[in-house]
Amino acid sequence: MSMPDAESPVSESPVSESPVSAAPVSTSRDPAKGPDTAAAPIDARLLPPNHDIDASGALRIGGVSVQELAEVYGTPLFIYDEEGIRQRARAFAQWFGARNVTYASKAFACRAMVELVDEEGLSLDVSTGGELDMALRAGFDPARIVLHGNNKSDAEIMTALAAGVGLVVVDSFDEIDRLVRHARSVGTIPAVLVRVNPGVEAHTHDYITTGLADSKFGFGYQNGQASLACEAVSRSNDLHLAGIHAHIGSQVFALDSFARSAEVLVELAADLDRFTEHEMSVLDLGGGLGVNYHAGDDAPSIDRYGTTTVDAFNAALRGGADHGLLGDIRLMIEPGRSLVAPCAITVYRVGTIKDIPGIVRYIAVDGGMSDNLRPSLYQADYEVFDPTRVAAPRPERATIAGKHCEQGDLIVKNAAVPADVSIGDLVATAVTGAYGYSMASNYNKVPRPAVVFVRDGEHRLVIRRETFDDLARLDC
Numbered sequence: 001m002s003m004p005d006a007e008s009p010v011s012e013s014p015v016s017e018s019p020v021s022a023a024p025v026s027t028s029r030d031p032a033k034g035p036d037t038a039a040a041p042i043d044a045r046l047l048p049p050n051h052d053i054d055a056s057g058a059l060r061i062g063g064v065s066v067q068e069l070a071e072v073y074g075t076p077l078f079i080y081d082e083e084g085i086r087q088r089a090r091a092f093a094q095w096f097g098a099r100n101v102t103y104a105s106k107a108f109a110c111r112a113m114v115e116l117v118d119e120e121g122l123s124l125d126v127s128t129g130g131e132l133d134m135a136l137r138a139g140f141d142p143a144r145i146v147l148h149g150n151n152k153s154d155a156e157i158m159t160a161l162a163a164g165v166g167l168v169v170v171d172s173f174d175e176i177d178r179l180v181r182h183a184r185s186v187g188t189i190p191a192v193l194v195r196v197n198p199g200v201e202a203h204t205h206d207y208i209t210t211g212l213a214d215s216k217f218g219f220g221y222q223n224g225q226a227s228l229a230c231e232a233v234s235r236s237n238d239l240h241l242a243g244i245h246a247h248i249g250s251q252v253f254a255l256d257s258f259a260r261s262a263e264v265l266v267e268l269a270a271d272l273d274r275f276t277e278h279e280m281s282v283l284d285l286g287g288g289l290g291v292n293y294h295a296g297d298d299a300p301s302i303d304r305y306g307t308t309t310v311d312a313f314n315a316a317l318r319g320g321a322d323h324g325l326l327g328d329i330r331l332m333i334e335p336g337r338s339l340v341a342p343c344a345i346t347v348y349r350v351g352t353i354k355d356i357p358g359i360v361r362y363i364a365v366d367g368g369m370s371d372n373l374r375p376s377l378y379q380a381d382y383e384v385f386d387p388t389r390v391a392a393p394r395p396e397r398a399t400i401a402g403k404h405c406e407q408g409d410l411i412v413k414n415a416a417v418p419a420d421v422s423i424g425d426l427v428a429t430a431v432t433g434a435y436g437y438s439m440a441s442n443y444n445k446v447p448r449p450a451v452v453f454v455r456d457g458e459h460r461l462v463i464r465r466e467t468f469d470d471l472a473r474l475d476c
């Protein structure tokens, strides 16, 4: 396979002979069973990559004391290890080429994050007008923007076309018709990917499974709609069919599911004349790689993901050689969670503690479902620790409750916690860099937290804490 893009070292990647395993996924854990690591301190692998423990046993991230950050910026506070994100970006780029790694901004976005993605040379996935606007305001090169969305508005399509986004991923027949109209009015021929439902089981939570036949996203492969959509795009003189896309779900541990999805993309491509005529070049595997939220988890590394998916593509493409598929194929991916989740923690301050004898101990903190919706949304589970005594054993059990008016506002049920957690202490949840801040809300008129980036002993505020004035600003 020849690779025109110097950034795409796909054909040179190592070939893995090791069998692909389908590891279990840990989107949720039965709280009754408790964490795997009962009583043990938090596993250092769950802390951001560039962390260390100071002489007093307290956590530093990027060379900066977490306690100091909590004092400077207040709590709740999201703390990101900026160098960690960059290291992970480069790890993905080694397999696919930086430009072919499209960061899914829904996982976490703000101007500083978009600038980081830009500096690392990655592309950027936006799925709404708001995400697109943020990218454009930050000066992100439109040619490296991929526009997603299962229900794009006319305004979103027009803005994207006028800005010159690199790829538009179409999701419905109606959208194809509208895209044609808008392309004519803007006077451009957009490059289009068709989003395909490969019908592959991702072995993750139902709410974050997206590649099955009944998904609201994309066109079915098995029912023939994906081929029809490709034909419709390809027939139009106003659109350029650049390739096909699939995203099977999120927090996926089963590498063989990604491999199968890659095969389906190649199978579909082999059936399409446009591919064999080399007019189409992009096969986009979407995002979805899972991360470890618990000490007992065994998420595939970026390297295992890279080797498995690239091998699967290459093997399938070799099989498709008869169909002329060994042309200039560009393999793309769209990691969100796996780029940022392991690089952040959220720090809270304990406000009150309530013991219900024989039933539960609640440790209530100054945040909750407004800064981390995932536990309420799909029973996501986290580990809890005290950032001022990281190596402390966690022999006690308590439920970390938020401050919101919902019984379901429980950040971690039945967590292993250090002994003697007291009012006024700091507690932290690990691996909160994805789908935490980005799903934050103002429920109960709670201002959204601040976000800081730390790197090489320096810290900088990248999203300031909301104020009550911010909350009042939309009132007429």
Ligand SMILES: Cc1ncc(COP(=O)(O)O)c(C=O)c1O
Pocket: 104, 106, 107, 125, 148, 247, 249, 250, 251, 286, 287, 288, 289, 334, 335, 336, 337, 338, 434
């Ligand atoms: C089309 C698409 N690409 C990429 C992603 C990112 O997924 P993840 O954060 O699991 O990598 C998503 C997540 O919903 C998505 O819908």
